[in-house]
Amino acid sequence: MKVLKFGGSSVAQPDRIRGIVEILKDYYAAGDHFTVVFSAFGGVTDNLIEMSELAARGDDRYGQLFQEFADRHQLAIGELLTNEKLQQETAHQMRRSHEVLKNLLYGIFLVREASPRTMDYVLSFGERSSSYIISQVLQQAGVPAEFLDARRIIKTDKTFGNAKVAFEKTYAKIKEHYREHPKVQVVTGFIASAKGGLTTTLGRGGSDYTASLLAAGLKAQAIEIWTDVSGVLTADPRRVEKAFTIPKMTYAEAMEMSHFGAKVIYPPTLMPALQNRIPLYIKNTFQPDFPGTKVSEESDPDGEAVRGISSINNVALCTVSGTGMFGVPGIAGRIFGSLAAANINVILITQGSSEHAISFAVQPSDAERAREAVEAAFAFEIARGVVNAVKVERDLSVVAIIGENMRYQPGIAGRLFRALGKNGINAVAIAQGSSELNVSVVISREDETKALNALHETFFLSDYKTLHLFIVGVGLIGGTLLKQIDQQNDYLRERRGMELKVVGLANSKKMIFAPSGIDLSRWKESLVQSSIPIDLAVFVGRMRDLNLSNSIFVDNTADSKIASFYETILDESISISTPNKIATSSGYLQYQRLKNIADKRGVQFRYETNVGAGLPVISTLRDLIDSGDRITKIEGVLSGSLSYIFNTLDGILPFSDIVREAREKGFTEPDPRIDLSGKDVARKILILARETGVPLNAEDVHVNGFLPEEAMAAASVEDFFNVIEDQAAYFNELYESASREGKVLRMIATLDSDQATVGVQAVGPDNPFYTLSGSDNMIVFTTDRYRVRPLVVRGPGAGAEVTAAGVFAEIIQIGSSLS
Numbered sequence: 001m002k003v004l005k006f007g008g009s010s011v012a013q014p015d016r017i018r019g020i021v022e023i024l025k026d027y028y029a030a031g032d033h034f035t036v037v038f039s040a041f042g043g044v045t046d047n048l049i050e051m052s053e054l055a056a057r058g059d060d061r062y063g064q065l066f067q068e069f070a071d072r073h074q075l076a077i078g079e080l081l082t083n084e085k086l087q088q089e090t091a092h093q094m095r096r097s098h099e100v101l102k103n104l105l106y107g108i109f110l111v112r113e114a115s116p117r118t119m120d121y122v123l124s125f126g127e128r129s130s131s132y133i134i135s136q137v138l139q140q141a142g143v144p145a146e147f148l149d150a151r152r153i154i155k156t157d158k159t160f161g162n163a164k165v166a167f168e169k170t171y172a173k174i175k176e177h178y179r180e181h182p183k184v185q186v187v188t189g190f191i192a193s194a195k196g197g198l199t200t201t202l203g204r205g206g207s208d209y210t211a212s213l214l215a216a217g218l219k220a221q222a223i224e225i226w227t228d229v230s231g232v233l234t235a236d237p238r239r240v241e242k243a244f245t246i247p248k249m250t251y252a253e254a255m256e257m258s259h260f261g262a263k264v265i266y267p268p269t270l271m272p273a274l275q276n277r278i279p280l281y282i283k284n285t286f287q288p289d290f291p292g293t294k295v296s297e298e299s300d301p302d303g304e305a306v307r308g309i310s311s312i313n314n315v316a317l318c319t320v321s322g323t324g325m326f327g328v329p330g331i332a333g334r335i336f337g338s339l340a341a342a343n344i345n346v347i348l349i350t351q352g353s354s355e356h357a358i359s360f361a362v363q364p365s366d367a368e369r370a371r372e373a374v375e376a377a378f379a380f381e382i383a384r385g386v387v388n389a390v391k392v393e394r395d396l397s398v399v400a401i402i403g404e405n406m407r408y409q410p411g412i413a414g415r416l417f418r419a420l421g422k423n424g425i426n427a428v429a430i431a432q433g434s435s436e437l438n439v440s441v442v443i444s445r446e447d448e449t450k451a452l453n454a455l456h457e458t459f460f461l462s463d464y465k466t467l468h469l470f471i472v473g474v475g476l477i478g479g480t481l482l483k484q485i486d487q488q489n490d491y492l493r494e495r496r497g498m499e500l501k502v503v504g505l506a507n508s509k510k511m512i513f514a515p516s517g518i519d520l521s522r523w524k525e526s527l528v529q530s531s532i533p534i535d536l537a538v539f540v541g542r543m544r545d546l547n548l549s550n551s552i553f554v555d556n557t558a559d560s561k562i563a564s565f566y567e568t569i570l571d572e573s574i575s576i577s578t579p580n581k582i583a584t585s586s587g588y589l590q591y592q593r594l595k596n597i598a599d600k601r602g603v604q605f606r607y608e609t610n611v612g613a614g615l616p617v618i619s620t621l622r623d624l625i626d627s628g629d630r631i632t633k634i635e636g637v638l639s640g641s642l643s644y645i646f647n648t649l650d651g652i653l654p655f656s657d658i659v660r661e662a663r664e665k666g667f668t669e670p671d672p673r674i675d676l677s678g679k680d681v682a683r684k685i686l687i688l689a690r691e692t693g694v695p696l697n698a699e700d701v702h703v704n705g706f707l708p709e710e711a712m713a714a715a716s717v718e719d720f721f722n723v724i725e726d727q728a729a730y731f732n733e734l735y736e737s738a739s740r741e742g743k744v745l746r747m748i749a750t751l752d753s754d755q756a757t758v759g760v761q762a763v764g765p766d767n768p769f770y771t772l773s774g775s776d777n778m779i780v781f782t783t784d785r786y787r788v789r790p791l792v793v794r795g796p797g798a799g800a801e802v803t804a805a806g807v808f809a810e811i812i813q814i815g816s817s818l819s
């Protein structure tokens, strides 16, 4: 025997009832023995409450509501019953029954009162109507069904509204009834009766309770709770998009999930089933073949440690502290005694190891009373100043990870706190359930969704992790990066368990935001159509307010204004990846401060593409230092554009044309004067010096430029081109004089102990930089370990694809380190 239960949302509309009838027909055809419990049609219980309240207030609009109630049921009969005889019989029966309800409401209207006892009777019409109609529909479908008014079998005391069940009597009645009624019993949920045939109801989760009582009385082999979701999910799917069905869990885990707000089942009502070890299945009426969740006592020691993540959205945290609490026995007893006496439900308790403070979370609506109760209990100590006034903190949430296996696996709490920390979420208080079934953390309410997502990604690895990107600057590098992300996202999701969502995007004019991800195939149009002008302070504010897990900021501009926001961004616990060299090559103190803030916040500030574009220059340097090597000298050709220009000069092509070409190929800075003046190279050697631990500033780098003074003084980029066009002979001679000696021109940067220099040299075939071609960079590290034959990094050091790819790789690395 199986007990099936269908809730209100499953029976809200006639076509959904048809779906249920199909499910039940299959059970019957398969020869299963079953009985089925129904709630009232969706919304009906609330309607009944509303009409009684109106009637009790003497408001005759109750009549209108009653009529809608009656019509709704007649309409369902008309739609669901095509067999004329059955239809007429059912309609007639319902009219007679609803006539009683109408009179009852009129009685309430006359006496202006609806006592709990009367209310239970009124409410019973909901379940009685739905179950009766469905029993008739089942008969029409060929299932030998019989309506059963549960008042005949479930016996309770007279606590109207939340009656206590008389178990032995109820079980005996159930057995007796089912022995004599072999047909499929279609049972009203929620309602019961007390001595004298008075109608009672079973309180919250009442229809689940009916099913559970039937299962216990019948020693059923299973209970199936049919609802509109696919079982119990790992987290609330409205907050965690990637939540998925938990295939199996224990009763204890289900209880814990429900304590922390999961709404699918209300386990206290399932006690009878649980005591009889009857497994429970939660199934979806929309997807009848999906197995859903099985709740039973079987635990699975090899299963994942964390079964689900849940949260309570709004709590207040009360803290009792003071020197008078240290080592004094009975304090906790007095606190919680006073709360119990005030009938206040405590959601969570935590005690600092110092014993100086005890905190507890309560519903916000109870906080004031809780404070008063505890302060009254400690009035004497508070007056003497040994206990402080109770501190109440509001707008907090509790997030809990739940699972029986957590107790067998070390390191769970560490992972929890790391995930929260990396997302900048502060734990206000921490508690571990004594059962070790949960670890719960009190956090700020605005961080709740972020926390749920970060924890979900941490503990449910089977899923993929989402990185939320905020990108500013969509020129050459930014635009190429977006293209690369769009092309590679499927691969990353499938092969690396990672998905990149661009949720904020800005060019120099406008910005757009889309928390669910900007469509990368049409980002240009989206930006054009946007009505929000670019304002980086607003952009940063939106990043903060969206408060998404795994947020990364990417700056693809060359703008110092953007760089000036890095400090704020890192301070918001958002990591940064950028090819922009401004922040890393401006004041040394600022560079240091950014690194410190990133460290303090547990996030990353990364800029590999600042030197050598996509080539692994900074990471190589860092690896050398981290592994204990000592850098004695760095030499390099660090400019992709100059490399290209010097490699293309042939004494024929005008210098200015070659510079234009380098610019068109995407090698130069947005302002090519930065490259040609040696400034870009100076920035790069400065960054390498700092990474090596030499605290230089820009003025410490000695630059020996090759541009004529007039070019250096050009007021605009166009001016500059005009000047170098005029000076073609000068540049030709530069080339020729080197060429005559069999040499080539190279802009070489050197860091020798704490001396940094940059200058153009003519080098011959014996020089390692001689053979460079195209936009090649080459960086030579001489170290204690690489002393005789230095370590060399070489390859194209500028250009859209390689630079964007460097940023892309860095984003993925940051992503791997998060949560």
Ligand SMILES: NC(=O)C1=CN([C@@H]2O[C@H](COP(=O)(O)OP(=O)(O)OC[C@H]3O[C@@H](n4cnc5c(N)ncnc54)[C@H](O)[C@@H]3O)[C@@H](O)[C@H]2O)C=CC1
Pocket: 472, 473, 474, 475, 476, 477, 478, 506, 507, 508, 509, 534, 556, 557, 558, 559, 561, 562, 579, 580, 581, 609, 610, 613, 640, 666, 667, 668, 669, 670, 797, 798, 799, 800, 803
């Ligand atoms: N081109 C290359 O090979 C490499 C470039 N980089 C760096 O990458 C960065 C970007 O370079 P490119 O893409 O070549 O330059 P770009 O000039 O093509 O792109 C920069 C974009 O940023 C936008 N922008 C400037 N200020 C802005 C602001 N305040 N708000 C929003 N957008 C703004 C500009 O409108 C432009 O579209 C620069 O910092 C450059 O030094 C680094 C390594 C190699």
Ligand SMILES: N[C@@H](CC=O)C(=O)O
Pocket: 609, 610, 611, 612, 613, 638, 639, 640, 641, 642, 667, 668, 669, 675, 680, 797, 798, 799
């Ligand atoms: N303009 C730079 C590009 C990368 O930083 C260069 O020419 O190397």
Ligand code: NA
Pocket: 608, 609, 610, 611, 612, 613, 614, 615, 616, 617, 618, 806
């Ligand atoms: Na690099």
